[in-house]
Amino acid sequence: MKNNTKIILNTYVEPNAFKYGLKIASSFSEEFLGIIAKGGEVIEVAPNETKKIENNLSQSKLLIVYVGEGATFEYVESSKSQVVGKNDIHIILAGRGAKASITSSYDFVGESEVDIYHKIYHEASHTISKIDVRGVLKDKAHVIYRSDIAMGKEIEAKGEESASFLILSEEARVDAIPSLDIASNDVRCSHSLSIKDISRDELFYPMSRGLDEENSYKLLVDGFLEI
Numbered sequence: 001m002k003n004n005t006k007i008i009l010n011t012y013v014e015p016n017a018f019k020y021g022l023k024i025a026s027s028f029s030e031e032f033l034g035i036i037a038k039g040g041e042v043i044e045v046a047p048n049e050t051k052k053i054e055n056n057l058s059q060s061k062l063l064i065v066y067v068g069e070g071a072t073f074e075y076v077e078s079s080k081s082q083v084v085g086k087n088d089i090h091i092i093l094a095g096r097g098a099k100a101s102i103t104s105s106y107d108f109v110g111e112s113e114v115d116i117y118h119k120i121y122h123e124a125s126h127t128i129s130k131i132d133v134r135g136v137l138k139d140k141a142h143v144i145y146r147s148d149i150a151m152g153k154e155i156e157a158k159g160e161e162s163a164s165f166l167i168l169s170e171e172a173r174v175d176a177i178p179s180l181d182i183a184s185n186d187v188r189c190s191h192s193l194s195i196k197d198i199s200r201d202e203l204f205y206p207m208s209r210g211l212d213e214e215n216s217y218k219l220l221v222d223g224f225l226e227i
Helices: 002-011 026-037 200-208 213-225
Strands: 041-045 050-056 061-067 072-079 084-093 099-108 113-122 127-137 142-151 157-167 173-182 187-196
Touching: 002 061, 026 061, 026 084, 041 050, 061 072, 061 099, 072 084, 084 099, 084 127, 099 113, 099 213, 113 127, 113 157, 127 142, 127 173, 127 213, 142 157, 142 187, 157 173, 157 213, 173 187, 200 213
Parallel strands: 041 061, 050 072, 061 084, 072 099, 084 113, 099 127, 113 142, 127 157, 142 173, 157 187
Antiparallel strands: none
8 A cells, every 4th residue: 555655646746747737727836745745645445344535625635545345435525615726536446346436516716726636546356436527617717627547457347437517707717638547458437528608598498487597597507516
C-alpha cells in the first residue's frame, strides 16, 4: 500500500503533471502542493467491508483509498456554493471482487475556480467501478474536470464513467477530459460526456403548466442534479 501511495504522489511532480489543471487554475496551487507534501489522506477498506464517505466540496483535498477483496467503497460529493480549490480522488481496487463508486453533484456559483480529478485503478479481477458526475455552472464559475478508469493487465473488470455539465451563464465554462486506460482485453468499460445549456424547448413544458421562467429553470436544474 505504501509503495502505491508513493507512486501516486510522485505523479504530481512529473513534468506536465498539471498540464490540464493547475496551470489553468493556479490560484490554489501552493495550497495543493502542500497537501501533496503531507501525503494527502489515505484510507484502507478492509476485505468484505463496506464504507461510504460523504463530502461537501469546500476546500482542496487529496484522497487515496485502497479497497480490499470483496469490499465496497462509495464516495459521494456535493457542493452548492462558490468554491476555489483542487479536489483529487484516487481509488485503488486492490482485491478480487472489490467495488467502488464516485457520485458527485455540483452547483457552482460566483467566481468558483475548481480543479477536480477522479481516478479508479483496477488491479484485481472481478472488480467493478462507476463514476457519475453532474455539475451546474453559473455566473463566472470555471471547472476543470478529469476522470480516468485504469485497468491493469490480465484481469476481468467492469467500469463506467459519465460526466454531464449544464452551463447557465455566458461567462461560465468547463474543461472536461474523461479518459480510459485499458491494458487488458477481458474488460467492459465505457465513458460519456455531455455539456449543454437549457433550451427554450425545455422551458416550454413547465411554463405551459403555469410556472414562471425562474421557477422553470429551477425545476430543470434540480432534476438535472438528481442522481
